[in-house]
Amino acid sequence: MVSFTPTEEQQMLVDAIHRYAESDVRAIAHEADEAGQLPQEVVDTGWEIGLIPAAIPEDYGGFGAREAVTGVLAAEELAWGDLSLAMKLLAPALFAFPVLSFGTEEQKQDLLPSFGEEFLPMTAALMEPGVFFDAANPATTAAAHNGDIVLNGAKANVPLAADAEKLLVYARDSESGAVGGYIVDRNVDGVTVGEREKLMGIRALETYPVTFSDVRLEKTCQLGGEAGITFQTIHNYSNVALAAMAIGVARAAFEYARDYAKERVQFGVPIATKQAIAFMLAEMAIEVDAARLMTWEAAWMLDQGQDATAEAYLAKDYAAQAALYVTDSAVQTLGGYGFIREYPVERWLRNARGFAMFDGLAIV
């Protein structure tokens, strides 16, 4: 039966995140963007909501079950507060969720219980430096050597890499070409975390280039053991997560522009009473809703165990474009003020611009 109403439990979670996003996150978003740093106490407060432990079953130290629909609802709400914060708070899932999906029993027992009461900076390395990147064909390689695995290559845009204890590194098997996941201690020989990156947006999120030169790993470090992973599945969950965050950013901009247009008086009337502005706002509202429905549908399919490759991709692609369009329209609605950094819409535009390129920076 078709329905667009979240469960009561989901709604309570969304409401809780909204309260946090509105009071704690919005208050620091501007300064965090300027300073390039999120206050740890705000991250810790967000961690207390327990989003990641709630997705991990009790057998592995968590207290719930993973659902993509719940995940996208939460991701939108967090990103509505601030995208850097949303990505930082959920970065440990980049590590935990693929382990949950594909880890061997041993890997799950070993790695998942550490996602508990305290924020644990774990992460994953997917993207690579350069203009063109294809997640399904990374240049980073994993080669078998004397019973070990040897990693070589360069990654980029790795969130929290400098603080993370472990990274999940995606690399191409040098024999089969299949994309695998490799669990790497940041401190082992051959792993070099470079200088923090300077990006157009998500400026409060620390991201780094990381290189791997002849990094030797035991065979047990391959995620899923011999069976490995189905990378497309991970990518589908990542696509819906990024789509949801794009919608959160877009919705923030839409709401701000809508309220501003009702307040701002020119020619003796609020500018929202002019069709040129009102129609722009109407289009923004439609695009936000359309992108959200596409994201929900893809997430719902994932929860049903269906192949959602097409839907997740279309949702991410559509939401990325919608977010750019909506945030740009918000800047336009504010006119000159839209260009001033004190107002949040230009930040949202800078953040939204990233979604077309962002890959593997979030997962539900």
Added chain:
Amino acid sequence: MAISFEIPERVKQEAQMAEAMAQGIMRPVSRQLDENEHERPADFIKMIWPVLRDQQARALDKLKAPPDPDKPKREGPGITYLRMMFQVEALSWGDAGQYLCIPSALLAGSAIEAVGTDEQKERFLRRFAEGKDPVWGAMAMTEPNAGSDTKAIEMTAVHDEAGNEWVLNGEKIFITNGGLALIESDGVCVVWATVDRSAGRAGMKPFVVEANTPGVTVTKPEIKHGIRASDTVSISFQDARIPYDNILGDPEVRTGGSRKGFKGAMATFDASRPLVAASALGVGRAALEFVKKKLKKEGIEIPYDRPRHKQTAVQRDVLTMEAQLKAAYLLTLRATSMLDHGQRNSLEASMAKAKAGKAVTEVTQKAVELLGMMGYSREWLVEKWMRDGKINDIYEGTGQINLLIVARRILDYGSQELN
């Protein structure tokens, strides 16, 4: 509740049957009917009339029968509108012009259902529930000087107390199935007229005009850009007399807007707009599927989840078409589902209609382009679908009117603040 996109089996099966019929009966004559405007889709009408007639009969009988206390009440929301959405989509996938020739009460029926008395429902709708020959309903709102601005309607209805009749005078245009309803069958047309021009919207009332009413002349079958199989006419009313009881809803002019009057009729748009959107989706899907089939023949597959720099421009275009249609489909599904849940959906209906009208326009235009001069050729149906699809961005409120409605809703403005 929980978020779900599960389409019930019954709805899917009915849609498949409708599509099979569309393939077998509509598509083979699509081109012929497009080239010979004003010819009727006889096979489609013959095929579907008994189905719709029996549906209408069941609905009317239910109205008359006392409620059966032993019959358990249905739990939860129904699927009436969802079924309609999927069938309209499938039939429009077949041929949007032929689909519009559907022999049923249609918009006239919605108005009569929404504000008519039980006596009126029986008197006006029974003809759609019996007989061998098909019957059509129509709705006449638009006038030469009153399109989206419905309060500019000039057509008058004057109460002649001596004969206890209404006397109608005026000119109505762009009436879908007007000829079929009033000339080619014993149908009805719901006509909007003012009983008091000074009262504005409050003075506007719907009246039921039956076939063979003296003073009613169907004057002009339109020659159109698309949906050429659909019957679109003008109707002139010159001292046309109808019984007093043919007025729908409250005959009194009341300011303050009771739900039964003009606003009640406007609310029927909440139900009809998602169906127009559904029709747009069907035309768009026809074009998209056709393009994908032809590209496949040329060895071009459409890959998902491949980075932009590894897509060709053609693949990119097709993916955009697909995403646009999916967005429109989901907005339509939401607006429709809300009707089934008994929720107010004016905002969502207008969102769906605006998006679907725009999507079908863009998708079909792109389809013609992607297929080169063969897309432009009348040998294939793609160019026809482009012409057919466009109407969905125009009737039942243009894209702009629907944006206006969306804007008012999201801004919490009335027509005074935002016009």
